[in-house]
Every structure is written in C-alpha cells, then in structure tokens.
Amino acid sequence: MENQSIITIEKLVKRFPMGKDSFTALKNINLKFGTGEFTGLIGPSGSGKTTLLNILGSLDVPTEGTVHVLGKSIGKLSTKEAAQLRKESLGFIFQSYNLLVVHTVFENVEFPLLLLKYSKSVRYKMVMDALEWVGLTEKVHSKPPQLSGGECQRVAIARAMVKKPSLVLADEPTANLDAVNSHHILKTMETLNRELNTTFIFATHDEKVISYLRRKIYLLDGRVDKDEIITPQKSVAQ
Amino acid sequence: MIKFLLTGLWRDRSRSLMPVLVVAIGVMLTVWMHAYITGFMGDTIEMNAKFSHGHVKVMSKAYAENMDLLPIDLALVEVSHLKSALKEANPDMEWAARIQFGGLIDVPDENGETRSQGPSIGFGIDLLSPDSKEADRMNIRSSIVRGNLPAKAGEVLLSEHFARKLEAEIGEAVTLISTDMNGSMIMYNFIVSGTVSFGVEIMDRGSVIADIEDVRAALNMPDAAGEILGFFGEGFYENERAVEMANAFNAKNALSEDEFSPVMKSLSQQGSMGQYVQMAEVWSLYISLIFIFAMSLVLWNAGLLGGLRRYGEIGIRLAMGEEKGHVYRSMIYESIFIGIAGSVVGTAIGLFLAWLIQTYGIDISGMMEGASMMFPRIIRARITPIDFYIGFIPGVVSTVIGTMLSGIGIYKRQTARLFKELEA
Numbered sequence: 223m224e225n226q227s228i229i230t231i232e233k234l235v236k237r238f239p240m241g242k243d244s245f246t247a248l249k250n251i252n253l254k255f256g257t258g259e260f261t262g263l264i265g266p267s268g269s270g271k272t273t274l275l276n277i278l279g280s281l282d283v284p285t286e287g288t289v290h291v292l293g294k295s296i297g298k299l300s301t302k303e304a305a306q307l308r309k310e311s312l313g314f315i316f317q318s319y320n321l322l323v324v325h326t327v328f329e330n331v332e333f334p335l336l337l338l339k340y341s342k343s344v345r346y347k348m349v350m351d352a353l354e355w356v357g358l359t360e361k362v363h364s365k366p367p368q369l370s371g372g373e374c375q376r377v378a379i380a381r382a383m384v385k386k387p388s389l390v391l392a393d394e395p396t397a398n399l400d401a402v403n404s405h406h407i408l409k410t411m412e413t414l415n416r417e418l419n420t421t422f423i424f425a426t427h428d429e430k431v432i433s434y435l436r437r438k439i440y441l442l443d444g445r446v447d448k449d450e451i452i453t454p455q456k457s458v459a460q
Numbered sequence: 461m462i463k464f465l466l467t468g469l470w471r472d473r474s475r476s477l478m479p480v481l482v483v484a485i486g487v488m489l490t491v492w493m494h495a496y497i498t499g500f501m502g503d504t505i506e507m508n509a510k511f512s513h514g515h516v517k518v519m520s521k522a523y524a525e526n527m528d529l530l531p532i533d534l535a536l537v538e539v540s541h542l543k544s545a546l547k548e549a550n551p552d553m554e555w556a557a558r559i560q561f562g563g564l565i566d567v568p569d570e571n572g573e574t575r576s577q578g579p580s581i582g583f584g585i586d587l588l589s590p591d592s593k594e595a596d597r598m599n600i601r602s603s604i605v606r607g608n609l610p611a612k613a614g615e616v617l618l619s620e621h622f623a624r625k626l627e628a629e630i631g632e633a634v635t636l637i638s639t640d641m642n643g644s645m646i647m648y649n650f651i652v653s654g655t656v657s658f659g660v661e662i663m664d665r666g667s668v669i670a671d672i673e674d675v676r677a678a679l680n681m682p683d684a685a686g687e688i689l690g691f692f693g694e695g696f697y698e699n700e701r702a703v704e705m706a707n708a709f710n711a712k713n714a715l716s717e718d719e720f721s722p723v724m725k726s727l728s729q730q731g732s733m734g735q736y737v738q739m740a741e742v743w744s745l746y747i748s749l750i751f752i753f754a755m756s757l758v759l760w761n762a763g764l765l766g767g768l769r770r771y772g773e774i775g776i777r778l779a780m781g782e783e784k785g786h787v788y789r790s791m792i793y794e795s796i797f798i799g800i801a802g803s804v805v806g807t808a809i810g811l812f813l814a815w816l817i818q819t820y821g822i823d824i825s826g827m828m829e830g831a832s833m834m835f836p837r838i839i840r841a842r843i844t845p846i847d848f849y850i851g852f853i854p855g856v857v858s859t860v861i862g863t864m865l866s867g868i869g870i871y872k873r874q875t876a877r878l879f880k881e882l883e884a
Binding site: 279281301302305306307308309310312314320321322324325329332333334336337381 | 461464467468471472772773775776777778779780781782783784785
C-alpha cells in the first residue's frame with residue numbers, strides 16, 4: 223500500500239528574508255512519499271524539518287522547485303485552494319495540542335467536519351468513531367483544561383483523523399508528553415496508520431517517535447542527509 | 461458553524477463579557493457626558509435668559525450703552541404702548557417689562573432706628589397681574605423658603621440669605637433707600653411677605669423682588685421700565701433667530717438720534733453672554749467630538765487587542781482548512797455583535813445616569829461663590845434625541861474598525877508565520 227506516491231518534492235529550495243540577505247532553510251530537496259507511510263523528518267533544531275512540514279501542509283510555499291501534494295502543486299495554489307486542500311485532505315497534530323479551550327472534546331473534534339458541512343447526524347457518528355479510536359468516548363463533554371496532556375494530544379489526534387485525511391502532519395507530537403503517554407499516542411497513531419492507510423509524516427528529534435518510524439529522513443542544515451527505509455526485521459520498536 | 465462560533469463567544473468571557481463591558485463603559489460615558497454638557501450649557505443660558513437677559517431685550521439706546529450700571533434714569537417710557545407694539549409685531553413671543561435697580565435695604569427696630577442694613581439688587585417684575593407668567597418664569601413659587609409671594613401692593617420678597625443676614629422676619633417692614641428716575645433720593649417701605657432661594661449664587665446674595673407697579677411707585681417711574689424682555693414661545697433660546705429679530709428691530713430705529721429710542725439686543729449681544737452662547741454651541745460639539753474620539757481610540761484599541769489575542773485560535777482554524785476570508789468575516793461579525801450589545805447596554809446605563817442627573821441634579825453651589833455670571837446652583841443633564849444614538853459611533857464603529865485592522869494584520873500574515881506564533 224505504500225507504493226502509490228502522494229507527495230513529490232523536486233529541487234525544493236526555501237529561503238527566508240533576513241534583513242537585506244536571506245536565510246536558506248531548505249536546499250535542493252528531492253523526496254517522494256507514498257500512501258500509508260509512517261515517516262519522520264529527523265534532525266536538530268534549524269535543520270529545516272518544520273519548514274518542510276509547513277510546505278507539505280500548504281501553510282508555506284517553496285521559493286524554488288516544485289512540491290506536489292495529492293496532485294496539487296503547492297506553489298501554485300491560491301490561499302483558497304490551499305485552505306481547501308487542508309480542509310479536505312490534511313490533518314495536523316501540534317506539539318502543544320492547540321485545542322480550542324472553551325469548546326468540549328466533542329466540539330473540538332467536530333470542528334473540521336463543520337468546515338466540510340457534514341450533516342449533524344454524520345458529524346456525530348464520525349466524531350464518536352474518532353474518539354473511540356483514541357479511547358476518549360467517556361471524555362466527550364470535557365473541556366481541554368480538564369484533561370491531562372496525553373488526553374489532550376489524543377483529542378488532537380482524533381481531530382486530525384476524524385475526516386479520514388490522506389495525510390497527517392505531526393510536528394513534535396510527543397514533545398510535551400512523558401514516556402508512557404508518548405508510547406500510547408504513538409501506538410494509537412500507528413494503529414490508525416495501518417487501519418486507515420493514512421500517511422503520517424512527523425517532524426521530530428524524539429527517540430521515542432523515531433523508534434516507531436518505518437522511514438527516517440534525516441535533515442541537516444536544510445539538506446537530506448540520509449533517507450532510511452526500515453524493514454520489519456530492522457525495526458527497533460517492533 | 462454559526463452555532464459553534466456563538467458557543468465559543470458565549471463561553472469565552474474574555475471574548476464576550478469583557479469586550480461588551482469595555483464598550484458599554486465607553487458608550488455610557490459618551491452618552492452621559494453629552495447629556496451633561498447639553499444640560500449644563502442649556503441650563504445656564506436659559507437661567508440667564510429668565511432672570512436677566514431675556515431671549516431678546518428692549519432698552520433705551522442710552523440704557524443699553526450703560527446697562528451694567530442699571531441706569532434707571534435712562535429707562536424706557538410709555539412702556540405699555542411699546543409692549544403692545546412688540547406683541548403685535550411678534551405675536552408668538554411673550555414680553556415682560558422689568559426694572560432692575562440698586563439700593564440699600566434698611567431694617568428698622570421698634571423705634572424706627574436702623575437695626576441692620578445691606579446693599580441689594582432689586583427686581584421689579586409683574587407679580588400681581590392675573591395673566592402674568594413672571595413668577596413662574598423666574599421659578600419664584602418653588603423657590604420660596606419662608607412666607608408667601610406678594611399678594612398685594614407694598615409687599616416684597618427678600619433672598620433668604622439676605623433676610624438672614626439682615627435678620628428680617630416675615631411681616632416686618634423694610635425700607636428701600638435708593639435714587640429715583642430723576643436722580644432724587646427716595647425711601648420706600650415694604651412689608652416682607654417671604655424669602656426665596658433660587659439656587660443661583662448671584663441672585664441669592666442680596667436680592668429684593670417686588671411687583672413692578674410698587675417699584676414704579678417707589679422710583680417715580682410711571683409707565684416706565686428699565687427693560688422689556690422677550691421670550692420665544694418654545695421656551696428655548698435660538699441665537700440665530702434672536703439676532704435676526706434684534707437686527708430687524710434696530711434697523712427700523714437706526715436713523716433716530718434720540719437716546720431714549722428703543723433698541724433690541726439678543727441674549728448673545730448682552731455682556732459676556734455672546735461668548736458663552738458661542739462657547740455653548742462650539743464647546744458642546746467639540747467636547748462631545750473629543751470625547752467620542754477618545755472613546756473611539758480606547759474601543760478601537762480594545763478591538764485591536766481582542767483580535768491580536770486570538771492569534772492562536774485563528775491559527776488553528778486556518779490549519780483546519782477554514783478560509784482566511786471566512787475567519788476575517790466571522791471576527792468582524794463578532795465585533796459588530798459585541799459593539800451593538802455593548803452600545804445598547806452602555807446607552808441604557810448612560811441614559812439612566814443622565815436621567816438621574818436631569819431629575820435630581822448635582823449641587824455645584826460651592827464652586828460658584830463669587831461668580832458674576834448666573835450659573836445654576838444645581839447642574840442638570842438634558843437628554844436629547846441624539847443621546848439615544850451618539851454612543852453607537854464609538855461603540856460599534858470603533859470596535860469594528862479595531863477588529864478590522866487587527867484582522868488585516870492576521871489576514872496579510874503568512875499562514876506559516878501565524879503557526880510559528882501559535883507554537884510560541
């Protein structure tokens with residue numbers, strides 16, 4: 223299932239203006255990602271992993287080169303088309319959960335479906351399914367401040383997964399979690415990856431996350447330093 | 461989606477209750493301030509009109525040139541005829557002859573020797589004619605502290621403060637010592653029928669009020685009067701109309717060289733009242749505009765901060781795929797809702813406070829001691845139709861503009877940068 227390419231990156235360069243000069247965050251990146259991958263962009267701070275994740279999530283655009291995500295050229299999308307792509311096909315998981323604190327767990331997970339204008343009954347079923355995947359059906363009426371960090375991140379996963387996106391982008395998803403919660407979260411995401419065949423791309427330097435990855439792309443100073451595919455025998459975690 | 465946004469707005473008190481309170485306070489102050497300024501300026505003008513200036517005043521040419529000295533020797537004569545002519549020319553106006561005079565009030569003891577004495581300003585007004593509105597116009601009935609209005613010739617009212625100073629009691633005789641129209645010294649006895657307190661410092665210091673016929677008799681002024689005051693039927697001073705009327709009247713008598721020929725002056729053409737009328741017109745507008753501007757800045761800033769504070773929420777919504785335009789529009793709708801809610805609450809509270817001050821007033825007599833101009837002792841607000849909507853200018857417009865500006869900042873910022881700030 224991982225052989226169908228959903229992301230193609232060719233000669234990607236990303237520069238940020240810094241006063242009169244510019245800083246090159248990504249230098250000539252060439253990568254392909256297939257359906258159902260469980261991949262990590264690994265590297266120290268400043269290596270360019272978050273920048274690459276932002277471009278894949280249509281939150282930023284390439285300076286040079288081309289990036290195709292699900293057949294759409296990121297550099298050529300209007301803001302409306304980029305929003306459409308995120309709304310329909312992408313899910314995001316953040317380091318600090320970024321839940322809407324005044325809304326309940328149900329409402330947080332329901333939000334992406336409201337944007338897709340699903341009916342109330344469909345929304346209810348999809349939200350409850352998503353909460354079941356992450357084991358939070360009992361917390362449906364709770365609000366984020368009443369939840370632990372692990373529970374909050376599970377809500378964030380449910381929110382990212384509820385519309386069954388083709389691609390989930392996770393930026394340091396375990397950075398604020400302890401080891402037990404981190405493994406719990408990673409197992410949940412791994413299960414969803416297998417069951418729903420959703421592509422997961424992580425930006426991380428957390429060893430706990432790295433141990434679960436089936437493909438490890440090491441970035442260093444904005445370049446791909448190593449692209450390593452882990453076979454089941456080679457996998458450390460399994 | 462609308463329900464989702466309204467739920468968020470309702471639950472997040474820092475997004476709903478606090479901004480509504482800030483807007484309400486700003487609007488309340490704007491409404492209250494406008495009503496207060498309108499009341500203060502209007503009250504002062506009307507008070508001066510009723511007590512001494514009229515909306516227009518007719519005097520002899522010579523009297524007008526020295527009116528601050530109250531020169532009764534330069535008073536108008538054949539007043540009945542002149543008053544009838546004025547009434548005929550301006551049937552919608554009310555005309556009242558008055559005599560203002562200076563003199564000493566002497567209170568004798570049982571032997572007829574001076575017990576106490578003090579300088580006074582006297583007012584001869586029509587108190588005894590059945591159709592006279594002068595007592596009501598000067599609010600004398602409700603200003604009586606002790607005793608009664610003069611009911612017959614020879615009775616007089618003293619200001620309460622003056623009566624206490626002279627230790628004059630109700631029913632006692634007092635003597636006016638002054639000069640008559642021909643410059644001769646006169647002494648004329650009155651019986652004190654009551655005392656009054658107008659709440660106007662200059663009137664309460666040492667005034668004597670008697671029927672105009674008594675004053676005429678005392679000062680040898682048959683069918684004469686220092687001045688004839690004209691009042692618009694609507695009861696409010698209109699400067700433009702008064703000036704036009706005075707100019708038209710004076711144009712008819714322009715060629716006369718008789719120093720006793722009548723001239724008319726509008727309230728704004730008398731003494732320092734012109735400056736005050738101008739000040740009232742301009743200041744009430746300026747003060748209101750300055751206040752509206754200041755409140756607009758505060759509420760604009762509140763709208764701006766409200767928008768900036770929601771960077772995180774906006775970042776999440778953008779990440780979920782909500783379009784920037786939709787986020788921007790929802791923020792503006794929210795600010796309109798906040799602005800209207802705050803303006804309604806603020807206007808209601810502002811009007812209530814203004815109503816309290818309109819009904820009960822604020823006593824500022826302590827600040828008015830020694831004032832040479834008539835200021836009311838009790839300041840009252842005046843609620844006018846504009847007070848019902850003036851608060852909506854800063855309340856809605858500024859809040860929405862503040863949100864629009866903060867929204868533009870978010871709208872123009874790259875989504876990725878919003879995310880970086882979201883993660884920070």
